[in-house]
Amino acid sequence: MEQTVVMTGASRGIGRTAARHLASRPGMHLVLLSRTTPQALVDELRAAGGSVTVIRADLSSLRSVSEAADEVVELVLSGRLPPIGALVCNAGVQHANALSRTVDEFEATVAVNVLANHVLLRKLQDHLEFGARIVVTVSDTHFGDLRHNLGMVPGPQWRPVETLARVAAFPTPSSSSAGRTAYSTSKLAAIYLVHEYARRLPAGLTITSFNPGFVPGTDLARDADAVSRFAMRRIMPLLSLTPLATSPDRAGRFLADAVLGTASAPSGAYIDRDRVAASSPESYDRQREREAWEAVEALTARFLPSSADPNPGRENR
Ligand SMILES: NC(=O)c1ccc[n+]([C@@H]2O[C@H](COP(=O)([O-])OP(=O)(O)OC[C@H]3O[C@@H](n4cnc5c(N)ncnc54)[C@H](OP(=O)(O)O)[C@@H]3O)[C@@H](O)[C@H]2O)c1
Numbered sequence: 001m002e003q004t005v006v007m008t009g010a011s012r013g014i015g016r017t018a019a020r021h022l023a024s025r026p027g028m029h030l031v032l033l034s035r036t037t038p039q040a041l042v043d044e045l046r047a048a049g050g051s052v053t054v055i056r057a058d059l060s061s062l063r064s065v066s067e068a069a070d071e072v073v074e075l076v077l078s079g080r081l082p083p084i085g086a087l088v089c090n091a092g093v094q095h096a097n098a099l100s101r102t103v104d105e106f107e108a109t110v111a112v113n114v115l116a117n118h119v120l121l122r123k124l125q126d127h128l129e130f131g132a133r134i135v136v137t138v139s140d141t142h143f144g145d146l147r148h149n150l151g152m153v154p155g156p157q158w159r160p161v162e163t164l165a166r167v168a169a170f171p172t173p174s175s176s177s178a179g180r181t182a183y184s185t186s187k188l189a190a191i192y193l194v195h196e197y198a199r200r201l202p203a204g205l206t207i208t209s210f211n212p213g214f215v216p217g218t219d220l221a222r223d224a225d226a227v228s229r230f231a232m233r234r235i236m237p238l239l240s241l242t243p244l245a246t247s248p249d250r251a252g253r254f255l256a257d258a259v260l261g262t263a264s265a266p267s268g269a270y271i272d273r274d275r276v277a278a279s280s281p282e283s284y285d286r287q288r289e290r291e292a293w294e295a296v297e298a299l300t301a302r303f304l305p306s307s308a309d310p311n312p313g314r315e316n317r
Contacts, residue, residue, distance in 0.1 A: 002027045002082035005259065006072055006124065008059060008116075009091030009137070011038035013218030017252020018090065022259060023050030029081055033057035033068050033091075033120075053081070059091055059116035060102040066303040069123035076127055083129035086259050089117040090137040092187075096223045098178035099167050106299070107167045109179070113186035114193070115165065118296040119303045121197065126305070130204035135258045138191050138209040140272070141184040143280040149184070150214060150244065156185040158288065161295035164189065176224065189292055191270065191283045196293040198268030206267040210258045212251035213273050214244065246273060 005022050009015035010032045023030050023045040030050065032038065035058040045052045053075070057068035075081040093112045100108035106115060117136060128134070140148040144155015154177055163169050164185060170178040194209040201207060216236030221228055239245035246254070254273045257263060265271055270279040297304070 002029065003085030003129070004029045004031055004072075004076065004081045004083065005086040005088060006031045006033065006084055006120075007086075007088040007090060008033045008057070008120070009089075010034065011036065011041065013220065014137070014212050014215055014248055014251040014255055015088075015090040016041060017249050018088070018255035018259070019045065019252075021253055021256035023052060024048060025260070027082075029053070031055060031072055031075075031081065033059075033065075033072075035059070035064075059112045060108055062104050062111070062115060062119050062300055062303045065116045065119045066123060069120055072124065073127050084124065084127055085129055085132050087121065087124055087128065087132070087134045088137075088255070088259050089120060089135070090255060091116070092137060092139075092220070094183040094220050094223065095179040096176050096225070098170050098173040098182045101167050106165045107169060107182060109182040109186045110161070110165045110189070113183070114161070114189050115296060115300055117190065118193065119300050122297075122300075122304050125201060125205065128205055132205055133259060133261055134197070134201075134205065134207040135255070135271075136190055136194055136207070136209050137255065138194075138211055138270070138279075139184065139187040140211045140213060141180075142188040142191060142283060144184060144282075152214075153180045153184050155181075156188040156282070157181055158185065158188065158282070161189055161292050162299065165295075165299055176228075179223075188280075188283055191279050192285065192289040192292045193296065194270075195268050195284070196289040200293070201267070206261075206265070208258060208265045208267070208269045208271050209279070210255055210271045211273065211279075212254060213246040214239070215246050215248055215251045216240065217248050 010019040030052045055068045058064040102111040141153040197207045221232040240247040258271045265276045269276045
């Protein structure tokens with residue numbers, strides 16, 4: 001059956017491999033939301049018979065996200081693209097401090113890793129076909145322990161999302177440690193939201209979070225100092241030969257499988273590489289989940305569809 005898969009973060013790293021797997025499936029039309037056109041990838045996918053559309057979206061600008069979502073909807077409603085069978089919120093950033101500010105005056109990690117996903121999801125949710133899957137790439141750094149972050153990323157330090165969305169939410173905000181704390185905390189927020197979306201989304205839609213594990217060799221640490229960049233690019237990939245890390249190719253395959261529903265996962269589940277698992281004990285908290293949803297709803301309100309109550313009567317599911 002023909003379907004559209006809308007995806008962020010396909011231009012490099014994990015998403016690039018996932019896009020290759022998804023585009024090779026019969027009837028799959030990939031829509032890549034990207035701030036630049038990944039021409040080599042597009043050419044490669046089309047040469048292999050894939051159907052690919054690129055829509056410009058800079059996820060650090062909520063206006064850009066909102067306009068990109070409008071463009072997707074227009075293509076689907078006009079019949080130029082088949083119904084949307086999946087939304088993949090894979091893009092993510094990790095900054096070298098907690099001071100990067102977006103055009104909307106939000107802290108950049110939270111803006112890209114959390115707020116952009118909310119705008120995309122809320123604007124597209126009514127246009128997803130029955131049975132559609134939404135996958136949000138998160139990270140096991142949200143556990144905050146040595147086993148999951150190998151001592152490289154500090155654990156999350158939870159604060160209300162209104163606070164996280166402002167720069168300097170953490171002590172010594174100019175430090176790389178604050179930038180990485182913003183990262184792990186943004187992924188915890190994303191997991192909270194997946195739990196809340198699972199309760200609020202219309203019947204027939206499944207949302208899961210996806211953890212690729214530690215994936216050295218991608219460009220996630222591109223903002224880090226030269227030594228860390230060198231280690232992530234040249235040394236850490238050796239860890240992919242051990243259970244401590246996942247290669248970008250394997251991580252991309254796992255992401256594609258999560259999108260295709262290869263491992264059956266109930267809505268709200270955390271997919272750890274290729275299987276459903278428990279996320280951290282801290283990541284199950286009904287009050288934080290509801291408050292996080294209310295906060296992102298308020299912070300992004302001017303970019304959302306205008307109905308007063310987006311999901312009347314669904315809060316208690
Ligand atoms: N690598 C790891 O160890 C690891 C572990 C756990 C989770 N993850 C998560 O996996 C996902 C993919 O990361 P990766 O490791 O593959 O990193 P990556 O190579 O840096 O890829 C990140 C992707 O996000 C896109 N992106 C970033 N900022 C954007 C913006 N403002 N607008 C539009 N697109 C933007 C990038 O597009 P551009 O090409 O335009 O920059 C790129 O396609 C992220 O959510 C990350 O947090 C990674």
